[in-house]
Amino acid sequence: LAKTTQPISMDSYEGQEVNITCSHNNIATNDYITWYQQFPSQGPRFIIQGYKTKVTNEVASLFIPADRKSSTLSLPRVSLSDTAVYYCLVVVGVGDKIIFGKGTRLHILP
Amino acid sequence: GAVVSQHPSWVICKSGTSVKIECRSLDFQATTMFWYRQFPKQSLMLMATSNEGSKATYEQGVEKDKFLINHASLTLSTLTVTSAHPEDSSFYICSAGGLAGLTDTQYFGPGTRLTVL
Numbered sequence: 001l002a003k004t005t006q007p008i009s010m011d012s013y014e015g016q017e018v019n020i021t022c023s024h025n026n027i028a029t030n031d032y033i034t035w036y037q038q039f040p041s042q043g044p045r046f047i048i049q050g051y052k053t054k055v056t057n058e059v060a061s062l063f064i065p066a067d068r069k070s071s072t073l074s075l076p077r078v079s080l081s082d083t084a085v086y087y088c089l090v091v092v093g094v095g096d097k098i099i100f101g102k103g104t105r106l107h108i109l110p
Numbered sequence: 111g112a113v114v115s116q117h118p119s120w121v122i123c124k125s126g127t128s129v130k131i132e133c134r135s136l137d138f139q140a141t142t143m144f145w146y147r148q149f150p151k152q153s154l155m156l157m158a159t160s161n162e163g164s165k166a167t168y169e170q171g172v173e174k175d176k177f178l179i180n181h182a183s184l185t186l187s188t189l190t191v192t193s194a195h196p197e198d199s200s201f202y203i204c205s206a207g208g209l210a211g212l213t214d215t216q217y218f219g220p221g222t223r224l225t226v227l
Contacts, residue, residue, distance in 0.1 A: 043220050098216060
């Protein structure tokens with residue numbers, strides 16, 4: 001299982017774009033990069049998943065360079081409700097176990 | 111789609127009793143379910159992998175006789191904490207995967223807060 005490294009915490013302000021970068025140097029060919037969001041006392045919520053280049057959905061974008069050794073989650077125009085812990089994970093598929101790292105605690109300030 | 115539920119959402123029990131937590135995939139069939147526990151301010155720790163119709167695979171350091179897992183159908187897995195003690199108090203979260211036709215990921219339940227007195 002590929003190990004991921006991401007910043008422990010980040011602060012930003014409402015309305016700003018937030019970019020959280022994750023490194024996964026030993027990512028395997030079949031691994032997908034997945035990001036989850038977790039609020040206190042709730043289960044993680046799936047945000048976005050990608051394999052290469054760029055993926056965008058209604059809540060975020062995911063940028064993955066050609067070597068796939070890192071990825072960047074981009075949250076456009078954050079609000080106070082985006083304050084949460086964000087986890088970067090690499091997984092093969094739905095049957096693959098997920099090992100969580102420490103995640104990034106994002107704090108949005110007014 | 112991809113909704114996973116857990117029941118109960120919280121439970122308080124006396125030391126020495128057993129507690130059962132249910133995890134259901136509401137709108138899809140989950141061939142694999144996972145159980146995690148999370149202590150305050152910490153990350154999720156994988157406890158076991160549960161495959162429908164077969165024995166669960168436990169992570170190193172997790173007592174299989176204490177944390178009984180049953181995955182009897184494609185939509186239901188249960189975790190029973192036997193002879194619970196205060197140190198078992200934690201937030202237990204399940205996840206399920208298996209959306210047909212997609213290389214998809216796992217979806218998590220809302221969690222169950224267990225407090226052992």
